[in-house]
Amino acid sequence: MIWNEKMETMSREELTKLQSERLVATVKRVYENVPAYRAKMDAIGLKPEDIRGVEDLSKLPFTTKADLRENYPFGLFAVPQDEIVRVHASSGTTGKPTVVGYTENDIKMWSECVARCMTMAGITKKDIVQVAYGYGLFTGGLGAHYGAEYMGATTVPMGTGNTQKLITLMKDFGATAIACTPSYLLHIAEVLKEGGDLDKIKLRAAVCGAEPWTEEMRHQIEATLGIDAHDIYGLSEVMGPGVACDCSYHNGLHVCEDHFIPEIISPTTLEPVPEGETGELVFTTITKEGLPLIRYRTRDLTSITYEKCKCGRTTCRISRFKGRSDDMLIIRGVNVFPSQVEEALLQVDGVSPHYLIVVDRVNNLDTMEIMVEVDEKFFSDEIKGLEALSKKIAKAVQQMIGLNAKIKLVEPRTIERSMGKAVRVRDNRKLV
Amino acid sequence: MQAKQLSVFIENREGRLDEVLAVIKSAGVNILSLSLADTSEYGLLRLIVNDPAAADAALKTNGFSSMLTGVLVVRLDNKVGSLQDFLGILAKEKINLEYMYGLTIENGGKASLVIKASDLDKAASILLKAGAELLSNEDIVKL
Numbered sequence: 057m058i059w060n061e062k063m064e065t066m067s068r069e070e071l072t073k074l075q076s077e078r079l080v081a082t083v084k085r086v087y088e089n090v091p092a093y094r095a096k097m098d099a100i101g102l103k104p105e106d107i108r109g110v111e112d113l114s115k116l117p118f119t120t121k122a123d124l125r126e127n128y129p130f131g132l133f134a135v136p137q138d139e140i141v142r143v144h145a146s147s148g149t150t151g152k153p154t155v156v157g158y159t160e161n162d163i164k165m166w167s168e169c170v171a172r173c174m175t176m177a178g179i180t181k182k183d184i185v186q187v188a189y190g191y192g193l194f195t196g197g198l199g200a201h202y203g204a205e206y207m208g209a210t211t212v213p214m215g216t217g218n219t220q221k222l223i224t225l226m227k228d229f230g231a232t233a234i235a236c237t238p239s240y241l242l243h244i245a246e247v248l249k250e251g252g253d254l255d256k257i258k259l260r261a262a263v264c265g266a267e268p269w270t271e272e273m274r275h276q277i278e279a280t281l282g283i284d285a286h287d288i289y290g291l292s293e294v295m296g297p298g299v300a301c302d303c304s305y306h307n308g309l310h311v312c313e314d315h316f317i318p319e320i321i322s323p324t325t326l327e328p329v330p331e332g333e334t335g336e337l338v339f340t341t342i343t344k345e346g347l348p349l350i351r352y353r354t355r356d357l358t359s360i361t362y363e364k365c366k367c368g369r370t371t372c373r374i375s376r377f378k379g380r381s382d383d384m385l386i387i388r389g390v391n392v393f394p395s396q397v398e399e400a401l402l403q404v405d406g407v408s409p410h411y412l413i414v415v416d417r418v419n420n421l422d423t424m425e426i427m428v429e430v431d432e433k434f435f436s437d438e439i440k441g442l443e444a445l446s447k448k449i450a451k452a453v454q455q456m457i458g459l460n461a462k463i464k465l466v467e468p469r470t471i472e473r474s475m476g477k478a479v480r481v482r483d484n485r486k487l488v
Numbered sequence: 489m490q491a492k493q494l495s496v497f498i499e500n501r502e503g504r505l506d507e508v509l510a511v512i513k514s515a516g517v518n519i520l521s522l523s524l525a526d527t528s529e530y531g532l533l534r535l536i537v538n539d540p541a542a543a544d545a546a547l548k549t550n551g552f553s554s555m556l557t558g559v560l561v562v563r564l565d566n567k568v569g570s571l572q573d574f575l576g577i578l579a580k581e582k583i584n585l586e587y588m589y590g591l592t593i594e595n596g597g598k599a600s601l602v603i604k605a606s607d608l609d610k611a612a613s614i615l616l617k618a619g620a621e622l623l624s625n626e627d628i629v630k631l
Contacts, residue, residue: 430497430530430553437495437557437604438586439525439532465530467499469551 059175059207060168063314064369068362071370075317076109078342083107083116086348089134092127093350110317113340114328119352121154124293129155134348145193146292146391153193156292157346163202165343166295169312170203170288173301176310176367177261177286179233181208186229188214188222188236188244189266189389195296196266196389200235200288203298209233216240219247230258235297237389238264238273238285242420245280254281263288265297266389267422268377268487274306289374293352294339300374305366308373315343318374319351320360323381334359336381337374355382385481387415388422392457394480397426400452404445405433412471413461416484424461426453431468489622490558490608492540496533497553500526508533508552515539515546520628521602523589536561536591536602538629559604560612561591561623566599577618583611592631600631 058064066074084104086093096117097103106115123132130137141160145153158166179185185204189196197215204211212231214222222244225231234241241264248254259281265288277285289309290297299316300309311318320335321328329335337354341347357378364370385392397413410429415422428434428449436442446463453461472479498504505524512519512535522535537543540556547554564570578585584606591600600623605611612622623631 432553432555435495435497435553435555437493437532437534437555439527440586442497442530442532443527465497467497467504467551468553470499 057175057178057180058368059172063312064172064310064371066370068370071313072110074314075342076111078314079110079113079317079340080104080107082340082342082348083350086134086350090132090348092123092132113317113319113351116340116351118326118338119349121293121353124154124156125152128152130157132349133157133346135159135345140346142198144195144198144292144296146195154293156195159345162295162344162346164206165315166199166298167202167206169295169298169315170200171207172310172312173286173288173298174203174207174209174233174235174263176301176303177233177263177288178284178304179204179207179209179261179263183232183261184210184212184229185233185235186212186214186222186226186231188216188234188240189297191215194389195290195292196237199290199296199298200263204235219244223248223251223253226259227253227256232258233261233263234259235263235265235288237266238269238277238287239267239388239417239420239422241277241281241285242273245277246420249280257281259283262286263297263301265289267386270487271376287376289377291354291356293347294341294349294354295344299339302373303365303367303369307365308361308375310365310369310371310373311360313371316341318360318372320358321353323357332359332361334375334378355380355384357381383481385413385415385483387424387459390457390459392424392459396456397453397461398480400456401428401449403452403456404449409434410468410471410473411480413481414484415481422485424459425464426461427464427466427471429468429471430465434465489560489612489616489624491536491561491602491623491625491628493557493559493602493604494535494537494540494543494547495555495557496535496547498531498533500529500531505531505533507550508547511546511550511552512537512543515542517543517546521589521591523587523602525587534587534589534602536625536628538625540625557604558608559602560608560615561600561602561628562615563598563600563621563623566593566597571601574615574618574620577614578605578611581610581614583607583614591628594631600628 087104140157142158187200191197262285288301290299300311317340319338323336337356358374362372412427414425449463518538520536525532586604588603593599
């Protein structure tokens with residue numbers, strides 16, 4: 057089943073024409089309404105009329121997370137604030153969050169995209185969908201919620217944090233679909249299995265996203281729960297979940313191309329790479345009103361194919377993600393930069409100690425441990441002094457990134473010193 | 489009067505205590521007493537030695553986290569109730585004990601203890617006023 061036949065199956069020629077029209081309009085609009093974009097284009101002598109279609113896309117300057125930070129909070133919005141009906145925010149690297157804004161039309165467009173993705177996963181208006189992403193500033197919860205409601209499904213706003221209640225309602229309501237992170241779904245599957253509840257549920261489909269996962273993990277989820285699991289992709293800057301999703305053939309994620317133009321560039325030369333080659337994914341939004349983004353560098357590494365899919369959709373597909381071109385970690389769906397952890401440690405004593413972030417996956421849930429060397433600056437002859445230190449560090453980290461990390465105090469010089477750039481992260485999860 | 493205690497941070501790993509002791513030995517420092525406080529992940533080794541500064545320097549050179557901490561060493565009569573007599577006085581003055589451990593039992597009927605209190609100076613003056621005998625590092629070596 058296809059949610060929007062017209063947009064998802066139009067010929068590549070028609071699609072290119074539509075993208076070109078929308079791109080030209082978007083560039084004109086940001087040039088006129090967003091001083092930061094105008095300044096960037098003026099700096100390289102680029103005028104809006106130089107962009108006549110998608111073939112001119114690579115003439116445009118890139119946008120990065122730094123641009124969002126420098127224009128915090130509303131500086132990149134292309135409409136007056138009173139037209140913004142919602143904002144979301146994600147944790148930032150310098151304590152300042154990245155703020156995104158949506159107009160009423162943007163929310164509708166987002167809902168439409170999520171509805172397309174849920175349809176790819178076989179979900180219809182007859183389904184009961186539990187949304188078990190975090191609600192709040194994070195785009196996951198409300199994004200999936202509005203999409204499920206938009207398509208007419210019975211939507212249950214579970215949120216995260218109470219697995220037992222989720223399972224009780226899953227059984228009592230006869231929930232048939234769920235939207236959550238893949239690791240949380242695996243955890244739910246384990247709890248269902250332990251409780252002998254696997255045959256008491258009616259679940260048949262899942263859209264999982266907000267963190268990278270593997271084909272093996274998908275097969276494990278599908279086998280344990282007896283369901284069909286799909287990978288939904290998105291990022292708050294571009295919109296939120298629903299930018300792309302895989303169809304029943306699980307052969308790449310279909311991009312909602314009439315709203316977002318994807319490109320793959322080399323992270324080193326910043327030049328576009330040939331079709332099928334791996335590089336950094338870049339998005340240009342062509343219908344968003346609140347926060348249009350021109351050539352936004354996602355830092356996600358993947359490749360694109362424009363081959364028509366067996367499902368009938370003509371939209372291009374991005375392959376499973378192969379990592380990041382920066383040092384960002386995704387832990388329990390939360391974006392974490394090692395520099396944020398360093399900043400939190402700095403707050404504790406004014407001096408950054410040697411530290412190492414160890415990320416692992418235990419019982420299908422991400423764990424984050426921060427090893428901190430105890431030297432003269434961080435020392436006490438009393439256990440309660442050391443425990444207070446651990447708690448203080450944990451609290452600073454929690455406030456900075458919104459995640460609880462286990463603090464492990466270690467002896468000086470036990471964290472390996474590397475030549476050149478310090479190794480700050482050990483990720484033991486097998487995600488790619 | 490305070491005495492100097494050597495405190496060392498060690499992870500709960502095989503052989504770490506042995507390595508600390510080896511460093512102290514090669515520095516030619518004699519250990520008079522010690523206490524090991526442990527948690528699930530790390531331990532705190534507290535030592536009374538004949539030359540705290542030399543042991544501290546040797547440990548630091550070898551990459552250990554160590555520090556010198558002030559403690560009180562109280563010499564008491566080795567008889568029923570003498571410990572309670574003195575600790576009772578501290579309790580009445582609302583002084584908390586952070587930790588304590590034994591040092592020596594002498595043939596002459598005396599026993600010494602190491603005490604870390606919340607307010608060391610106040611604890612020392614209270615104990616002295618009550619007639620307790622407090623020892624310095626030099627005194628301890630002569631025991």
